[in-house]
Amino acid sequence: MAPVNADIVNGSKVTSPVKKTLPEVEDNGKRYSYEMLVETANFLLSKTDVRPVIGVICGSGMGSLAENISQPECIAYEDIPNFPISTVEGHHGKLVFGYISDVPVVAMQGRFHYYEGYPLWKCCLPVRVMKLLGVKALIATNAAGGLNPNYKIGDLMIVRDHINMMGFAGNNPLHGPNDERFGPRFPPMNKAYNYEFRKVAKEVAKELNIDNMVREGVYTCLGGPNFETVAELNMLKMLGVDAVGMSTVHEVITARHCDMSVFALSLITNECVTSYDHDAEANHEEVLDVGRMRQDILRDYVSKLVNRFVKYLPQNP
Ligand SMILES: O=P(O)(O)O[C@@H]1C[C@H](O)[C@@H](CO)O1
Secondary structure (H helix, E strand, O other), X not given: OOXXXXXXXXXXXOOOOOOOOOXXXXXXXOOOOHHHHXXXXXXXHHXXXXXXXXXXXXXXXXXXXXXXXXXXXEEXXXXXXXXXXXXXXXXXOEEEEEEEOOEEEEEEXXXXXXXXXXXXXXXXXXHXXXXXXXXXXXXXXXXXXXXXXXXXXXXXXXXXXXXXXXXXXXXXXXXXXXXXXXOOOOOOOOOOOOHHHHHHHHHHHHHOOOHHHEEEXXXXXXXXXXXXXXXXXXXXXXXXXXXXXXXXXXXXXXXXXXXXXXXXXXXXXXXXOOOOOOOOOOOHHHHHHHHHHOHHHHHHHHHHHHHHHHHHOOOOO
């Protein structure tokens, strides 16, 4: 895999040495160019002295993960050049720079979803900005419905793999001209979720005595915003999906494209209804409630993970 130009990913002032004209894209030049993302990264670097090596994306109702950050410096999305804004309840809409267990991090308190009206490449723009800031590993968290019948509400699922349902229909964050400064045209995805991180996450779950609620499985993202029909869920179950959500997959693809190591964690917030006899209906309030219920455990877990993952990050050349 061609490395991204080292000059632009060391977390120091970013420059854009390579001038390259990409073909017009079908969204008529509205797609952010490399130079615009460099501008965004430079803006952020000028606002903070923190040089993050791990990025965290907080899932729905999981924003309190960022409360773990010491010496926090918050920047609202609306103040960041070229950034979208958060429109969903449970997504605060700010970047938090600081330290978790002495490791410099940046957390997104609020992510962008396709159903908000953002194209996938725009949903994933912050991941590329993180790369330009010098971030080497991404921890993406999400709220998800538990499809595996053994999962209980409040369980945590380490994502072993995903099924890119939206990608099956050709909707992919990497769709359109490829910018080699981020990564190759045809990135592999068979090692999307870092093996060492998953192994460490299972060890840490034991150490924290939460291994009875930590699972490992396959996540899929649908476009939303509606929750799934019974028939859709039964189809996904047959395909081997354990948890269903509306995010993360495209962020992970974008992160792997630019060679970031990835760990993803789903909080099972509701049981997927796979029978017509079942009375329950999924709803966003329940999703947020379960996030609140699990916030202390999640904070401790992610804090320990950051502390352990840092040992596996590639060193600067
Ligand atoms: O941002 P995530 O994936 O955690 O949010 C999930 C999917 C929908 O946005 C929302 C549904 O309640 O939660």
